[in-house]
Amino acid sequence: MTDTKNTPLRIAVFGAGRIGGVHARNADAHPAVTLSHLVDPVADAACAALAAETGAQVAGADDVFADDRVDGIVIASSTDSHADLLRRAADAGKAVFCEKPISLDFAQVEEVAEKVQEAGIPAMLGFQRRYDASFRAARDRIASGAAGRLEHLIMQSRDPGPPPAAYVATSGGMFRDTAIHDLDMARFLLDEDIATVYAVGSCLISPELGAAGDIDTLMITLTTRSGRLAQVVNCRRGPMGYDQRLEALCAGEVLFVENRPRTTLRVDTPDGALAPPPENYFIDRFAQAYRDEMDAFASMIAEGTQPLAGMRDGLEAQRLVEAAIVSHETGAAVQISPDWRP
Amino acid sequence: MTDTKNTPLRIAVFGAGRIGGVHARNADAHPAVTLSHLVDPVADAACAALAAETGAQVAGADDVFADDRVDGIVIASSTDSHADLLRRAADAGKAVFCEKPISLDFAQVEEVAEKVQEAGIPAMLGFQRRYDASFRAARDRIASGAAGRLEHLIMQSRDPGPPPAAYVATSGGMFRDTAIHDLDMARFLLDEDIATVYAVGSCLISPELGAAGDIDTLMITLTTRSGRLAQVVNCRRGPMGYDQRLEALCAGEVLFVENRPRTTLRVDTPDGALAPPPENYFIDRFAQAYRDEMDAFASMIAEGTQPLAGMRDGLEAQRLVEAAIVSHETGAAVQISPDWRP
Amino acid sequence: MTDTKNTPLRIAVFGAGRIGGVHARNADAHPAVTLSHLVDPVADAACAALAAETGAQVAGADDVFADDRVDGIVIASSTDSHADLLRRAADAGKAVFCEKPISLDFAQVEEVAEKVQEAGIPAMLGFQRRYDASFRAARDRIASGAAGRLEHLIMQSRDPGPPPAAYVATSGGMFRDTAIHDLDMARFLLDEDIATVYAVGSCLISPELGAAGDIDTLMITLTTRSGRLAQVVNCRRGPMGYDQRLEALCAGEVLFVENRPRTTLRVDTPDGALAPPPENYFIDRFAQAYRDEMDAFASMIAEGTQPLAGMRDGLEAQRLVEAAIVSHETGAAVQISPDWRP
Amino acid sequence: MTDTKNTPLRIAVFGAGRIGGVHARNADAHPAVTLSHLVDPVADAACAALAAETGAQVAGADDVFADDRVDGIVIASSTDSHADLLRRAADAGKAVFCEKPISLDFAQVEEVAEKVQEAGIPAMLGFQRRYDASFRAARDRIASGAAGRLEHLIMQSRDPGPPPAAYVATSGGMFRDTAIHDLDMARFLLDEDIATVYAVGSCLISPELGAAGDIDTLMITLTTRSGRLAQVVNCRRGPMGYDQRLEALCAGEVLFVENRPRTTLRVDTPDGALAPPPENYFIDRFAQAYRDEMDAFASMIAEGTQPLAGMRDGLEAQRLVEAAIVSHETGAAVQISPDWRP
Incomplete structure (x- = not known):
C-alpha cells in the first residue's frame, strides 16, 4: 500500500452520493491520503454529513481547482458533470480519478480524452472490476x-x-x-x-x-x-x-x-x-476493489504507477x-x- | 419402464459403430425389447462381435424391411444413409428411431420429414440431451x-x-x-x-x-x-x-x-x-439418457407415447x-x- | 470386466429381498455369469417373480449345494442364516460372496471365519463401500x-x-x-x-x-x-x-x-x-459398486483375484x-x- | 454500529503484537472509540510503530489504570499477564475485553472470573469465532x-x-x-x-x-x-x-x-x-469478526449490551x-x- 505519510496527498472528492461516499471514506482511511475537500452543490445535506464523518471541508469546485495544495480529484458526481470537471482538471494540472462514463456523448468523450492526454495529467478511470x-x-x-x-x-x-x-x-x-x-x-x-x-x-x-x-x-x-x-x-x-x-x-x-x-x-x-x-x-x-482503486490513485500521483484503467480505456x-x-x-x-x- | 414381456418388441439396429453399439446393447437389455437384427455392411467385424454379444442376427437391410415381425428400426449408421433408411421405414411401415441428422442436405431433410409424417409411422429423433x-x-x-x-x-x-x-x-x-x-x-x-x-x-x-x-x-x-x-x-x-x-x-x-x-x-x-x-x-x-431413449422408443411403439423429440424437431x-x-x-x-x- | 463366456460361471443367490434382488440382477447381467438358482423359502412370491425376470430356477438349499455345476453362492438371505450357509458352502467347496454380517454372535463369527479359511474356498464379504x-x-x-x-x-x-x-x-x-x-x-x-x-x-x-x-x-x-x-x-x-x-x-x-x-x-x-x-x-x-462386487466375485472364482474384502475383514x-x-x-x-x- | 461520537470511548490496548495490532487498529478505526493508550513494555519498537500509526500514546500500565478518562482496556498481551491485568481492571472499575485464555492455571481462572464478576465491570472474552x-x-x-x-x-x-x-x-x-x-x-x-x-x-x-x-x-x-x-x-x-x-x-x-x-x-x-x-x-x-468484537466492546461499555462471550464462557x-x-x-x-x- 502506498505510504507517503510525511507528505500525505490531498484529494478532493466531487459527489456525495453513494459512490462518492465510498471514495471519500476510502480516501479518508488511506494512510497516504488526506481527504481535503468534498464538493456537491446538489446534495447539501449528504455532503455535510460526509464531511462531518471524514473531517473534510465542504467546498465549491472553484476553491478546489484554485487550491495548489490539492493533488488530485475524484469525479463521482453526476454523469453530466464529468466532462467539464475533466477539462478543468486538465487545465488546473490536477491528477484525476473519474467514474465512468466520461460522457454520454461520444464526440465529447473523444474531445475530453484528447484534452486530458495533451495536458499530461495523471488520469485513471473507474472501471473498478x-x-x-x-x-x-x-x-x-x-x-x-x-x-x-x-x-x-x-x-x-x-x-x-x-x-x-x-x-x-x-x-x-x-x-x-x-x-x-x-x-x-x-x-x-x-x-x-x-x-x-x-x-x-x-x-x-x-x-x-x-x-x-x-x-x-x-x-x-x-x-x-x-x-x-x-x-x-x-x-x-x-x-x-x-x-x-x-x-x-x-x-x-x-x-x-x-x-x-x-x-x-x-x-x-x-x-x-x-x-x-x-x-x-x-x-x-x-x-475491496474500491479501496484498491484509491490506493492505485495515490500510487499514480506519488510514484507515477500506471493505473489498470486510463482515459483511453474509457474511450475505447x-x-x-x-x-x-x-x-x-x-x-x-x-x-x-x-x-x-x- | 415399458414392459411388454409377453410379446416383446422386435427391433433392428442399423450401424455397429460406437453409437450403434450403445443402442444395440440398450435394446438387448430392455425387458420389453428383443434385438432381432444388426445391419452394417461396412463394419463386418464389429457387427459380428456385437451380434455375438447380444444374440442378434446379422442381416441385410432388405431382410429387415421384409420381415413382418420387425416392429421398429434404429438408424445409427453413417449420416449419408439416414434419409434412405427413413424412406424405406416409411414404406415398410416400421417405427423408426433415427440418430441426428436426418440429412446434411436441407431439401432432403424437408422431403424425408414430410414423407415420414405422411406415412404415419411412429418416429423419434436422437436428441438424447x-x-x-x-x-x-x-x-x-x-x-x-x-x-x-x-x-x-x-x-x-x-x-x-x-x-x-x-x-x-x-x-x-x-x-x-x-x-x-x-x-x-x-x-x-x-x-x-x-x-x-x-x-x-x-x-x-x-x-x-x-x-x-x-x-x-x-x-x-x-x-x-x-x-x-x-x-x-x-x-x-x-x-x-x-x-x-x-x-x-x-x-x-x-x-x-x-x-x-x-x-x-x-x-x-x-x-x-x-x-x-x-x-x-x-x-x-x-x-442413462440413451437407455431412456430406448425405453421411449419402446413406449412409442407399444403405447403410442409421444417421444421428447420427433422428426419435426430434427427438421426445425x-x-x-x-x-x-x-x-x-x-x-x-x-x-x-x-x-x-x- | 471378467469374461469367461465359453464356460460361464454358475451362481446361486440365497435371498430374494431387496439386496438379494440387486445381486441376482447383477449376476444375470454379467457376461461371464449365469444365474442358475434362486433360494428363498421365506419369500416365495418375491422369489418366483425374480426367477421369472432373470430366468433362474427356484430351488432349495440342498439342491444348490448338491449341484456340482454351481460354482458359487451369494448369501443375501436373512442375517441369522449367514453362518449356516457359510458352513455348508465350506463343506461343499463352493465359492461364497456373503453379505455382512457373518453373524450377530461374535463367537460364531470367529468359528465360521476359521472354518471357511480352513476349507480354502474363495470367499468375499459384502462391504460394497x-x-x-x-x-x-x-x-x-x-x-x-x-x-x-x-x-x-x-x-x-x-x-x-x-x-x-x-x-x-x-x-x-x-x-x-x-x-x-x-x-x-x-x-x-x-x-x-x-x-x-x-x-x-x-x-x-x-x-x-x-x-x-x-x-x-x-x-x-x-x-x-x-x-x-x-x-x-x-x-x-x-x-x-x-x-x-x-x-x-x-x-x-x-x-x-x-x-x-x-x-x-x-x-x-x-x-x-x-x-x-x-x-x-x-x-x-x-x-455401480454392487455391479463391481459381482464382477469381483466372478474374477475371484475364475482367476483367483483377491477381493477387496474377505472373511477376515468381516471378522475384524x-x-x-x-x-x-x-x-x-x-x-x-x-x-x-x-x-x-x- | 455503536456511535457515541460526541463523547468517544477511550480505550487502552495492552500488547502490541499481532493480535494487539489488530485490536488497536480496529479501535482506532471505530467511529465511537478513541485509542488512547498502548502498553507493551516488552515490545518497545512494535509499540512505538503502532502508536505512530494510530496516534495513540505509549504508556505504562499504572498510567492507564490511574487515568479516569480511560473507559476500557483490551488485554492482548502475553498469556501470563492476563490474570493480573483482569484483577487490576476489576479494582480500577474499567471495562475489559480480554483475549483467551484468562490463565493457563485453572484455579487462577476461577479466582479471577469470580473477582471480575464481583467487581461488576463490563467484561467480554475474545472468542472471536x-x-x-x-x-x-x-x-x-x-x-x-x-x-x-x-x-x-x-x-x-x-x-x-x-x-x-x-x-x-x-x-x-x-x-x-x-x-x-x-x-x-x-x-x-x-x-x-x-x-x-x-x-x-x-x-x-x-x-x-x-x-x-x-x-x-x-x-x-x-x-x-x-x-x-x-x-x-x-x-x-x-x-x-x-x-x-x-x-x-x-x-x-x-x-x-x-x-x-x-x-x-x-x-x-x-x-x-x-x-x-x-x-x-x-x-x-x-x-471482520475482530472488527465486530470491537464494536461489541464499545456497545457493552456505552449501552450495556451483553457480549456474545463473557468471563463465564472463558471459565467454562x-x-x-x-x-x-x-x-x-x-x-x-x-x-x-x-x-x-x-
Missing part, C-alpha cells in the same frame, strides 16, 4: 501465459432488479450503463482490437423501462481481429441477487470468476443443499458501447476500426 | 411454471478435443455436427418460434480443421418472436474434458445444468481444492443450423420464418 | 503414497430416517448394523491394527428405537497402534437424505468423499443456490463393533488386541 | 428454531502448520491453545451443560512439538446432559491452509460452516476443477479443556459437573 482480486487474478493468469491463449469469453452481469424508469435519462440506457463494464473487461482480458460488434436487446422485465425507451436484457457478440470471440450477457434481473461472473476458455484451462456468497453457511434441507446468495450489490461486492469501451447501440438499432453487425465512431 | 435427467429437470421446471418465464438462455458445449480433419466431410461441419444439439435444446426450452439467428465462428484450435474448411469455435445468438434471447457457445476444446452446461435466466430463478464429475472425491491441496473432471465424453455422460433444428451457416458466411443476422430455407 | 469408485479412489490415492500418510479420518454416515423398531432385533442394533461399514472403511484406509475404541451413543430421534433398546446417534473414536486417529459419526437421520461422506487428513492433502447429487441441476433462488439432494439410499448410491470389523458396544455400555475406552473378544 | 458472520448465522439459525434441535456436531480446526516448539510453554499445549475455541463453539451452539469429555491425541506431524511434550492431532468427544453429541477434531496441519469448519446435524437441516476461499477464481484444468485455497490464517479469516471452556487434558492423560472419559475442576 479491473481491481477486483478475482477478475484481476483471471487476467493475470492469462497475461502470464499460464492458462494458454484466451480463445473465447463469456461474461454474465445481472443486477438484482431493474432501476426506476427515471434512471434511463441520466444513465444513457442499458448499453451505456451496464454493458460498458463487460465491454471493458473484454478489452482487459482479450488485449486486442475488436473487429465486429453485434447486439440484440429486449425489454422483458420492466415495462416501465420499455416505455422510457430502454431495454433490460441484452447480448453482445464481439470478434477480435484474430478471430477470438467474446459474449456479453446483461440483465436487469438477478433472481438470487447481484450476479456477475465470467468464463474464459483458454488453450490450457477454463477460468471462471464466480460470485462471492455473503457467508459460508450452507444448509442441507430436504429440498437440497442451499448455499447463501451472493453479496448484495456492487458496493458490497467491490468494496464507450466506442464499443456505441457500436453495440448501432447494431441493436439496425439489426446488423458493426465492423469497427480504431477510428470508428457512431 | 432431451432425455438427460438434468436437462429434462430444467425443462420440466420451466414448463411447470415453477421457475417463471424463461427470458434468456446460455448454452456451453465443448468437446474434449478437435476431431480429425477427415471428419469434416462426413459431419457437414461444426454447425451441423455440434451446434444442432444446442439449437435443439434452445427450441426445447424456449418453446417458441425463433425470429433471428446470428453466428460467428473461427478456427482457433485446429489448423487441420481450418484447412479442411471447418471452424472449431462458434457463437450463435437467437431471438424469439417475443424477444427472448439465447446464446450458443460451442468449442472443439475442453481443457478439463467434455463440458456441457446451460444457464437459464427465468423470472424467478436461474437454472444451471452443470457437468457431472467422474467421482465425488475432492482433494484439498496446497494449490486449492481439486474436484474431479467431468465424465469423459457423450457415451459416458449420456449413458436443422433449419436453425442452416440459418446459422448463412449468417456465418454473410456476416449478417438472418431473419427466419416457419418456411425459411437456405 | 470398498467397491465404490470414490471411496476406492480415496484409498488408492492413500495407498499410492500420493496423498502422504493418512493421519486422521472422519466418517459421516446418516440414513435418511430411522428404521422401524422391529428392525432392532434382526439387525443386532445400530453398532452392528451401520457402524460396521465405517469401521471397515477405517480399517481399509488406515491399514493398521486398531489400539483403542471409545463409543458414545444416544437415542435422540426415534423414541420407538429407544424403547426397543437401540440408539440412533453414535460417535466412535479409534486410535491405531502408531497413534493415528479415526472418528465414526453415525445417525439414523439425514435431513437431506442418505448422507455418506468422509474426510481423510493426509500429510500432503485432505481427501473428501462427498455425496453424489441426483442430478446436476442447480437452482439459484432468492434464498440462495440450491443443489439437488444426494441419491436416495444405498441401493441407488452403490448401484465385527471385533471393532463389539468393542464399541462394550465401550458404549461401560463408558470406558476399550484397549484391543488382535485376539480381543467381547 | 462467535462474532464471525457464518458461525453466528449457524447459531442464530439453531437458536431461532428454524433448523430444529441440534443433535450432533462436528468441528474441524486445522492450522496451516505446526508452531515452533518454543510455543508449547507459553501456549499451555494444544488443548489449551486450539481446542478451547472449538469447545467454546460447542457450548455456544449446544447451549447445555456438558456431561462427559473424552479425548485422544497424538504427535504425528512435528517431532519437535512431541519432544517438547505436546501433541499435534487430537479428537475430543463431548456428550451433553440430554445425550447430544459433539466432536472436536484439531490438527496442527492443514495441507490447503487454515481449515476451520463445522457441521451441525439438526432435526430438520444440516448446517455447514465452510472455509472462505481467497478469491472466487476457479480454474478447470485437465486434472479437475481447482477452487482457491481458503484465507490464509485467523487474522484474515476473522478480520477452560473447564472442558482441563477435562480433555485429564482424559487424554488417563485414557478414561471424564464425567463433569458444574463445579468439576482438575
